[in-house]
Amino acid sequence: MFHTEDRLERLHELTGGWPLLVDRAHRLYTELDDPDEVLRRLAGLRTDRTRAREFADATGVYADPLLAAGYRELDKEFADGSFEWENAVTAVALGSEVEEDEAHWIVACLDALQVFDRDGGELCLEPLLRDCVTLRA
Template identity: 90%
Template sequence: MTRAVVLVTGPDQLALWQPLLTGTERTSAAPVVLRRHDRRSLRGWAQRVEMFHKEDRLERLHELTGGWPLLVDQAHRLHTELDDPDEVLRRLAGLRTDLTRAREFADAAGVYADPLLAAGYRELDKEFADGSFDWENTVTAVALGGELEEDDAHRVIACLDALQVFDRDGVELRLEPLLRECVTLRT
């Protein structure tokens, strides 16, 4: 007999899912992290909801939302309300300049759910800015900058990874640009 339970949690339940991500507790549970949209999945979403069909609009939508489901949902609601994809894109662009909206988004993304996560993110931003890095470099930067043990730095990075703060290109990581801009505005 197989049993399954699906539990969706957010950053406010960090204590619940952190041990699952880092393997610090022996359990048969396996976390599945929901991902941001990439260009391909965003195209599929746009076709399914019949919005943002033109290639340039779809590219702009990806640039303005970073694929974050919260922002893609906002674009969907605005499109339904306004029925004007160009106006939706103009409004989404305001996130990068609106201090209040940037703070709300950075908070919703979970970077500030825990002081160690926030400190780890700031350390990565300070060390790598908009450059690329690998997993081991992230651990080293967070451990040294935050004066943490390596295991604690691994936990911080695993949680930040689950929160989708990184863009990946093979083994190379980069701080996701939209979130990085909003975090910069937040501080």
């Protein structure tokens, strides 16, 4: 569907590789049969508060108040920067006022929800989700 290198790069940029959004792109392509129009429609996610909220909610970050609070603490503490696992646990424990074991659980759950990008041992918040969470607030 998105058979040129430019379109594939743009698709990844707009979906972050999130299966929900890749599936949406596939459905749109089936309806429109125009990859450029699909990419234009996907681009609105980062600016449309309703769509951003729907996506952020669908990721599961808001499924539990502790997860949502943990994510907010990580966003507040590390913003656009990278961090290590233990720093994430510490930030969640201190910011959410939970015990270290619970903070480990929160960070592990967020990791399972794929909210982190990895670069070696460093983590950072996945940019598309972070933009949508910011817009959702």
